[in-house]
Amino acid sequence: MARSSAWAEPFKIKMVEPLTMTTREQREKAMEEAGYNTFLLKSEDVYIDLLTDSGTSAMSDRQWAGLMLGDEAYAGSRNYYHLEDAVKRYYGYKHLVPTHQGRGAENILSRILIKPGDIVPGNMYFTTTKLHQELAGGTFVDIIIDEAQDPRSNFPFKGNVDLAKLERVIGEHGAEKIPYVSIATTVNMAGGQPIALANLKALRALTARHGIRIIHDMTRVAENAYMIQQLEDGQGGRSVAEIVKEICSLTDGATMSAKKDALVNIGGFMATNEWEVFEEARNMVVVYEGLHTYGGLAGRDMEAMAIGIEESVQDDHIRARVGQVFYLGQKLIDLGIPIVRPMGTHGIFLDAKAFLPHLPQTSFPAQALAAELYMESGVRAMERGIVSAGRDKTTGEEYRPELELVRLTIPRRVYTQAHMDVVAQSVQRVHERRDRITGLRMIYEPRYLRFFQARFEPIEPGAADQR
Ligand code: F0G
16 A cells, blocks of 8 residues: 555544533633642543543554453463563563553662662653652662753754763762663653664663663653654664664663553553563562562453554554644644644643743743643643652752643544644633733642642732742
């Protein structure tokens, strides 16, 4: 079949799930009850749910059929072996430990590899990843390139590591204090930005000289591989599957939230090429997740994951997936809305500092913008700014991240182009009345990962924030 340049979906829809339509009044009430935190809304009150691409994918008919083939034996389920085959075939890692989701894998891996006082450099933090590194006694150090902090920079590979920064960290602390470099494909908190293959190869050479591992957060590796195929010199003729496998081959182990790229509603794993790490992980998984052949998952979940992994690296799938995200992004650019450039592969990130320049970061502009967008149209987005960044674990001071973003995250294979049009129009309406948005005050702050459960109230118009 001739490939057109359109990104149209390589599937048709077999089953539908009705959406709830609400009135502005209902949404205002729901938002107030949710403490102006979109995480605390009831899904029933949401029209188009762009909170996350995590666990929200539509599974294929093959995956649903796979659920019926679940072998729910406590030990040695055949679905575990199918999953192990898929991980070896498509990612190339030698040893697999399933976990209930990504953070389960992060917990186990961090506890095995990190000693108190260790330093973990990485291409920007992710909330759960960094927390597990810290709970294991490590300190995360950001070694991403400076361009990643600038929402207006058009650099195509903002997920790249700044090798000079890494050299400095090694010089300062010594290689023996660095159990691994933590590399995410793609970088979620930078706005869904990819790392280039050339950068990863150079990183591999540098870390090899110092005897330091690379651990790969491969949550969105297929999307990263697609951007390498599209944009990196000499990579255009290769398949996404080939590039995915090469990325993995440049690393020593991985944690995976299969709820994203791998197209399942729940599941994850830890993978490693080192036998000793695998042995230790098998010991620990029974404490925190379940036996090493199910890791907190049902047999059927592992089957759906094995099939999802295969589907996720197909060129036609990933082209349509990223194509839809870019369609929304281009619409917003055409409307003059400030978004992070280049567009991310799993979502479009509104630049809340540019959108609401009259609000100081202490009145949580991105949180306020996400709340406004919901009240406007029932579109649910997520804050990725000062609330998500949390506090310094030693001083207790709030971090003030450069990036203050609202993420419009697109679930895979779920919404249509018409839904994307509604989203763009809703953002435009909020943009038109942006001057009247006043910001929020935090009235409840949980200890860990505060963005999930924090509560806020609106700052009255005219009132100066006292914080
Ligand atoms: N790493 C990255 C890059 C992620 O985006 C996530 C989850 C995780 C690890 C943790 O995986 O949720 O399966 O435990 N990100 C979700 C999101 C929550 O909305 O971006 P998990």
